[in-house]
Amino acid sequence: MNHRYSQSLANWPSLRWPWLLLASTATALTLTALYFQHSMHLAPCEQCIYQRTAVIAIALGAWFTAINPQLLIFRLVGYSSWLGAAIAGFSSAHYHVWLQTGINAMFASCNLEPNFPSWLPLHELLPSVFAVTGLCSDVDWSFLGLVMSQWMRIIFALYISVAVFIISYRLWKLRRF
Template sequence: MNPNPFAWSFRAQFLTGALACIALLAYALFEQFQMHIEPCPKCIFQRVAFIAMGIFFIVGGLHAPRASGRRIYAILVAIAAAVGAVVAVRHLIVQFTPHDPLMEGCGPGLNYLLDAFPIAEAIKKAFMASGDCGEISWTFLGLTMPGWTLICFVLLGGGALWAGFRRRADALPARRS
């Protein structure tokens, strides 16, 4: 196999994207259950975005469709990545404006919200800041967890678009000498 991931087949690129999503979700679970860093509702929504991306990556990689299908899978992954990126940016805003009364924290946990309110109201309340999302309990190289998830959303979404929209050697007409 070519060591350059930009030259890999669509299937290899998408299955690698799926593995990346699985690894990110596994790390989030490790942080939650081994390091005892409880996720806030915004963290949960970011996980949901990675789950959606992982599903689209796996299905696209296993299906290995022709050009139009590759584009559809790439767009689906990119949409999930964009939603996750928006949540990550909102989370970063909450973390870095902790003195603004309208932006503090995240509110009660997602399980409580889903038990206490209809789903539409629970989702609305989860996005309203009023709990512990403003707390920074983890950093790596100076970036908080939502900062790293934002980078991952951008890279994985961009990689999916690259894989889905790039011209492939097998799709090009044969050259005449």
């Protein structure tokens, strides 16, 4: 990799377009989830809602960071929301896959209400987006042989991988955030 290109890659977090790209992908995933829910009538379960919340957190953090990515505080918000939400989303998706494919999948269950903090009951504030209406063991959709929870696990793994790569590369190349 030539020096000029590697230096520009290290500077991506200070540019607006990568944050807009990240925000756009997470926003598109959120809109797709809402389409699945409201147009295709696929009922989201507790784990689906947690994964949706993680994707929204990635989007909000990236939209915020795109305001002024040159400022360290904005990038720190972006990095932490991106990586933190992606890890939480991966964990939820991984658990969801286990619920759907585990040995006792028929007996696996999840809560009928998400466990949001009492000071931010998203399922009560915006039930059309955050209310649980399905069961974690339901498998109503698949694409290329993978169910939605498996796709979300892949998507979150990609978000984590890209975040770790970009942050590590920036630290290594520039020796700073």
